[in-house]
Amino acid sequence: MFSKACEYGIKASIFIAINSYEGKRVSPKEIAKEINSPQAFTAKILQALVRHKVINSVKGAYGGFEVNKNELKYIKLSQIVKAIDGDNIYNGCGLGLEKCDENHPCPVHEKFKDVRNELKHMLENTSLEELAMDIKSGISFLKA
Amino acid sequence: MFSKACEYGIKASIFIAINSYEGKRVSPKEIAKEINSPQAFTAKILQALVRHKVINSVKGAYGGFEVNKNELKYIKLSQIVKAIDGDNIYNGCGLGLEKCDENHPCPVHEKFKDVRNELKHMLENTSLEELAMDIKSGISFLKA
């Protein structure tokens, strides 16, 4: 469904969110340990999220990755997915036609669009804040 | 969402279905032309579908790929997807945890499972027959 990069990106963002809530910045090393991902690769993904302004980074000593605590509820999964995998997964054609077009639908268009729209709706309406809350309260987990 | 291989596999199966309906076998060459895919790669995917008994092949002169006309309505998209991409897309964890486990859910589990189940339901309840019918009647298309 999502690329590895995107999975790491989502989990990393959640971990950053939790820490930002407590005013702490985190490093790729801490993140990779917490989400069970390759550190250097994770760092690259974080860079991409910074470029797309999903998260923020502070260089130098006492630096690290953070998100604005007040923006947590406005940062949606869709922003993370779009920054890393693009929006093809929730906007593109399920069978890889150049674009999904009502006037030139692929064989699964009518069936697929509902699934895709539900995915889109889910991604656009799920905030980093709620995901972070569930981790903090031990309801969900970032690694096996 | 689906791999290229899977997209080709689905489209190829539909084209084979249409022809089988008229008692005709088709070659990888005809298929690749019709679905706009690389021929040799498509042939490999067809082999996989044959191994998984989703479609049937006949070697030698006047051979080709076919499906049993009477089974068309019982062949579901899920069989094709499972044969090529495996069932991770509609059974696995959205964030790549080893398995999707209600008792050890990832952050998106509650939100994701509905989407995934709708996808699963769609794949398991969409037959090759109905997809082929829509192509035959010009309602949908196999290529851009």
Add this chain to the structure above:
DNA sequence: TTTATTTCGGATATTTTTATCCTATTTATA
């Protein structure tokens, strides 16, 4: 039985994704 046709399957090549490594740059503090 020979020939033409067609799928099968192994080997290889290319591209994309995933992953690692090393140096440059930035920045807080001593």
Add this chain to the structure above:
DNA sequence: TATAAATAGGATAAAAATATCCGAAATAAA
């Protein structure tokens, strides 16, 4: 200002997905 700590980013490497090529095996028809 010097130092240590941290992200940025380029260069590579490894693995997986995508794609191509060719000979072997099977089969129908001449």
